[in-house]
Amino acid sequence: MKKRVNPVALEIKSMILKSGYTQSEVVDMMSADYGWSGSPSNFSRKLNEGTLRYEEALELAKALGYEIRWEKVRGAND
Numbered sequence: 148m149k150k151r152v153n154p155v156a157l158e159i160k161s162m163i164l165k166s167g168y169t170q171s172e173v174v175d176m177m178s179a180d181y182g183w184s185g186s187p188s189n190f191s192r193k194l195n196e197g198t199l200r201y202e203e204a205l206e207l208a209k210a211l212g213y214e215i216r217w218e219k220v221r222g223a224n225d
Contacts, residue, residue, distance in 0.1 A: 156194035159207070166211040173210070181206045 163173050174190045177183040183203070184190070193199045199207075208215050 153195055153197055155197065155199075159194055159199070159204075162208075162211055162213065168211070173207070176210055177207065180210060 160170070163170060168176070170190060171187045174183065174185060174187045177190075178185040183206075193203075205215055
């Protein structure tokens with residue numbers, strides 16, 4: 148059985164690398180700043196299973212120096 152690729156997990160992992168961090172460094176930072184579990188395997192599992200909460204995604208983005216925005220798509224429900 149082929150493993151399904153989670154595009155959100157790939158995007159988050161890419162942003163971590165672009166920000167100059169490893170996943171372990173991010174987990175340590177998030178543990179200290181936001182009380183996340185200090186386990187890199189828990190973080191990796193959340194990414195791969197698609198169970199990262201929206202609040203966690205917002206915190207992660209902020210820690211990496213980004214923000215998540217909602218933008219209206221042109222032509223959608225106008």
